[in-house]
Amino acid sequence: MALNRRHLLAAAAASAVPLIHGGAKAAESHDVIIIGAGLSGLNAAMLLKEQGLRPIVLEAASEVGGRVKTVQTVEGGIDVGASQIGRGYARAIDLCQRLGLKLVTEDRDLLTFGAHYKDTWIDNKTWSQSPLNQCVGEEREITPLMMGSRLVSKYNPLVELDDWLNPRFAQYDISLRQLLQARGHSPQAIELAALSTPGISIDGTSVLRMWQEEVRGGLERKLGDGGAPRKDHPFGEGNDHKEIGGLAAISNIEGGCQRLPLAMAAHLGDAVRLNKAVARIEMTDRSARVTCEDGQVFNARFVVSAVPFTRLRKISIEAKPNPLVTQAITQMPYANTARMYLTVEPFWLDDGLPPSFSTDGPMGMFWAIDNHKGTGAHRAMIVMVGPAATAISARGPEAVAPYLFEELARLRPASRGRVRLNTYKDWALDPLQLGCGFSLAPGQVNAFARDMLTPWQVMHFAGEHTRRIEFGMESALESGERVALEIISRA
Ligand SMILES: Cc1cc2nc3c(=O)[nH]c(=O)nc-3n(C[C@H](O)[C@H](O)[C@H](O)COP(=O)(O)OP(=O)(O)OC[C@H]3O[C@@H](n4cnc5c(N)ncnc54)[C@H](O)[C@@H]3O)c2cc1C
Known part of the structure; x- marks a missing residue:
């Protein structure tokens, strides 16, 4: 029997497939839908595919990479997102080797630092004697730029990479200002820490979140010469270029960091779809249905959120209520x-x-x-x-x-x-x-950070904001690996 217009309309209504640009597009079925083609989503897809599953990666932008982005300028390619790869980045280094990307020693040594403070030029070498220096005791020796990170580091009791999540340290889920006030720091030290604090602000970020980054940074130093952070050499001034096992303390990818997600996407072939902004996720305990802004529908047994929570909170989610995860998605702040x-x-x-x-x-x-x-x-x-x-x-x-x-x-x-x-x-x-990266406000480690990774029906959570023991790009890759393992064990 030949299909007529009435049959077509009835079929479209039955499968509730939206009409796109005047024509119906059939819903596609895959094993796993991954939302976001940053490093976390791409790594999850590669690992799932290697295990014989059929993932599809939906990316809203017209290119992959997310926060790994190389912009072409008259001066050549500039990495405006991630670029630095440490010796402890086992997954990133392994991927570069497997995908034929060359790591080169970073060439970004910064020239000597000073400070402009209260309309006066400060020489870091003589700051401790400056009449503008109202700090007391040991604080006087700390230069204005380093006050935030030095005081964060001074009180860090964490040893293991995941200690930040250990309830033993729950009392430190407070702001840096609260910590410094409790330790009797001078008003000027607190003011200088506010100017140079890592994270959103001296009041807006949990100290546990800052210490997570600090402890992981310490591992990189141990993999180098084992030395303490260089006191007045912040952000790369006097970088260590010595190679150990063929790698400097900090490497870049030759030709720009975005070559990594581009190579991962090339490996995945047509499993990566660009210009597919996800607008809606509907879930049961057995499957997920994902609708893009252009109306195209994808069905799968599992779905992975690999987008920042700033973006996931804009996607409409129909599922069993999950107050803890909803709190994390809607309230997690992002730094810039x-x-x-x-x-x-x-x-x-x-x-x-x-x-x-x-x-x-x-x-x-x-x-x-x-x-x-x-x-x-x-x-x-x-x-x-x-x-x-x-x-x-x-x-x-x-x-x-x-x-x-x-x-x-x-x-x-x-x-x-x-x-x-x-x-x-x-x-x-x-x-x-x-935003540029996840943060946790004071109280949020205790409120939801420990438990927010439990899958929500068939949705699993990846992305640097779901890190446990890594940081930067390595944390995104770590999270992709974790969700792949979670799904493989359920599938
Ligand atoms: C300025 C800057 C410098 C950095 N420097 C370093 C560094 O030197 N070393 C280091 O290790 N790390 C660095 N990082 C951190 C690193 O870039 C991130 O940790 C990592 O790239 C995050 O990857 P991700 O997969 O979690 O998220 P993302 O890279 O953000 O990927 C998420 C993807 O989801 C897509 N998306 C969003 N909404 C939707 C939607 N509705 N539907 C479909 N897709 C959607 C986005 O377009 C994006 O591609 C830096 C970050 C920034 C911003």
């Missing part, structure tokens, strides 16, 4: 960083001030990158985190370059006309990210 990538003439040779510096103003930090020649063009970055990043996001991206160039010229008149913009990225304004 906004970074401006520049080419500069070495204006510090003219004004005699430190090439790199931190400020208590809107610029946050200026990182001057060593070109190993001294003279001629240098790469540089303006790096805003915490409250400085929040404030700059409010200005909108168009206004930022003139505003920051003027601020730089106000602090360093010698820079005027000698700075060129290569690219700018504000992660809070990226609609597919809405």
Whole structure:
């Protein structure tokens, strides 16, 4: 019997397949739907596929990688997201080897740091004697830029990588300000810590979250020369380039970090679909149905959320109520960083001030990158985190370059006309990210962080925000591996 128009309409209604651009598109069926083609989603897909399952990865953007992004500029490729791979990144290093990507020693040594504080230039070497230094006791020796991280580190009692989740340390699920006040720190030390604190702010981030990062960073140091963090060499000043087992302390991927997710996606072939923004997830205990913004429907036995919670909270989820996971999805805060990538003439040779510096103003930090020649063009970055990043996001991206160039010229008149913009990225304004990385507010480790990974019916949770013992890209890969194992054991 030939199909007529009435049959077609009845079939479409029966399967509730949405009509797209005037035509019906059949729902696709797979074993596992993975939402998001960042490192976590791609790693989960590769491992599931290796085990004989049929995953499909739905990615909202027109390219894979998420927070691993290489932007092409007149100065060549610039990694505006992740770039640094440590010696302890077992999964990332293994993937690079398997996918034929070359790791090269990072060439991003920062030139000497100073600080601009209360409208005065501070020489880090003489800060302890400065009349502006109102700190007391040992605090006086800590330079303004390092106050936050040094005090976070000073009180860290954690030893094991997962101690941050151990209920033994539940009392530390407080803010850094609360900790520093309880330990009797001076108002100025607390003010300086607020300017340089890792995370969202001195009040907005749980100390346990900060210590997780700190303990994992300590492992990288042990894999190197075993030394303590270098006191006044933050962010790469005086990097350790010595190779151990063929790897420097920090490596980059030759040609840009995005080559890693691109190679993973190439390996997965047509299991990765671009421009597929997921809008809705419907679940039972046995299956999931996922609908994209363009109306296309995918069915599967399992679904993996590999998107940041800033994005998952915008997806409509129909499922059995799950108050703890819903609290995590809707309330987990995200930190931000906004970074401006520049080419500069070495204006510090003219004004005699430190090439790199931190400020208590809107610029946050200026990182001057060593070109190993001294003279001629240098790469540089303006790096805003915490409250400085929040404030700059409010200005909108168009206004930022003139505003920051003027601020730089106000602090360093010698820079005027000698700075060129290569690219700018504000992660809070990226609609597919809405932040640069997960955070946990004081009280949230105890409230939900320990238990939020329990699958919600057939949905499993991946992404750097679901880390247990890793950080950065390695935590995204770790989470992809975990969900793959969870699903394989259920399937
Ligand atoms: C500025 C910056 C610098 C960093 N530097 C380093 C570093 O040097 N070293 C390091 O190890 N780590 C670094 N990181 C951290 C690292 O980038 C992340 O931990 C990691 O890339 C996160 O991967 P993910 O898979 O969890 O998430 P993501 O990479 O965010 O992937 C999520 C994906 O989901 C997609 N998506 C969102 N919404 C939807 C939707 N509705 N439907 C379908 N898809 C959707 C997004 O487009 C994205 O591709 C940095 C991060 C930033 C922002």
